[in-house]
Amino acid sequence: MLDKARPSLAGFFEGTNPAPPVHLGTRYDTAGNFLFEPGNTVVSHLVAGSPSEAAVVAVRERMRAMPDADRLVFTPVSSLHMTLFQGIIERRRRLPYWPRDVPLDTSIDDMTRLYLERLKGFAGSGAFRVKAIGITPNGLTVAGASEEDRRILQAWRDALSVPFGYRHPDHDTYVFHITFAYQIRRLADERAAAWQDLFDDCLSFLDREAPVIELHPAAFCSFRDMEHFEELLVLG
Numbered sequence: 413m414l415d416k417a418r419p420s421l422a423g424f425f426e427g428t429n430p431a432p433p434v435h436l437g438t439r440y441d442t443a444g445n446f447l448f449e450p451g452n453t454v455v456s457h458l459v460a461g462s463p464s465e466a467a468v469v470a471v472r473e474r475m476r477a478m479p480d481a482d483r484l485v486f487t488p489v490s491s492l493h494m495t496l497f498q499g500i501i502e503r504r505r506r507l508p509y510w511p512r513d514v515p516l517d518t519s520i521d522d523m524t525r526l527y528l529e530r531l532k533g534f535a536g537s538g539a540f541r542v543k544a545i546g547i548t549p550n551g552l553t554v555a556g557a558s559e560e561d562r563r564i565l566q567a568w569r570d571a572l573s574v575p576f577g578y579r580h581p582d583h584d585t586y587v588f589h590i591t592f593a594y595q596i597r598r599l600a601d602e603r604a605a606a607w608q609d610l611f612d613d614c615l616s617f618l619d620r621e622a623p624v625i626e627l628h629p630a631a632f633c634s635f636r637d638m639e640h641f642e643e644l645l646v647l648g
Contacts, residue, residue: 418608421548421611424548425599425601428601433596439637446638451501451502453498454499454631455631456629457628464625472551478610480603482596483597483599485596486593487594492592493590494590494627501520508579509578512577512578514577527576527632528632530576531632532645535648537571539629540556540557542556542565542624543555547614547615550589552592553589554588568630569586630647630648631643631645
């Protein structure tokens with residue numbers, strides 16, 4: 413029952429959030445197909461073949477094995493990443509999600525070229541480490557592995573807001589994450605305890621097997637959908 417689940421899961425169940433998933437019909441459809449939604453972003457991909465990637469993928473596979481996992485559409489393992497700073501995206505052409513000094517009807521490809529120019533010589537804010545601090549049906553919630561790592565992550569975001577030309581409303585409170593899946597349908601309330609038990613067990617597993625999740629250096633990427641993020645420029 414829902415009283416067995418933590419508040420962070422409330423938005424994923426029918427009883428507490430009957431509204432349709434926010435990206436359904438624009439980012440993906442009810443058949444589980446990802447839709448054309450181009451944009452750009454700054455991410456750090458997981459290090460393929462690393463022990464921590466293996467642990468993360470094992471958690472993803474345990475989620476996929478749940479009997480009601482058909483209510484989720486999973487992104488490919490090859491796309492797994494942590495978003496460091498959100499770029500622009502086709503369906504969000506408005507302030508403050510778009511640079512004030514660039515027309516709102518500028519093409520995504522032109523925006524990507526503009527940002528490549530602006531990011532030339534970008535120094536970054538140093539290396540950082542992250543760890544998993546929570547799990548939801550969407551995937552992992554992560555944070556800096558130490559107070560210093562958390563400071564560095566925020567410094568990256570502050571620095572990137574200059575060439576990108578905006579700060580989202582959640583700029584200072586952004587929750588870092590590694591997306592596994594999106595909801596097609598909310599989960600049934602009676603399944604809350606099973607999912608919470610799974611997430612508790614998986615978080616303990618990650619604490620043991622992947623206390624730090626290995627990431628590649630941050631890179632400016634373009635994408636056409638949520639299945640692939642093409643690295644165009646490694647930053648820092």
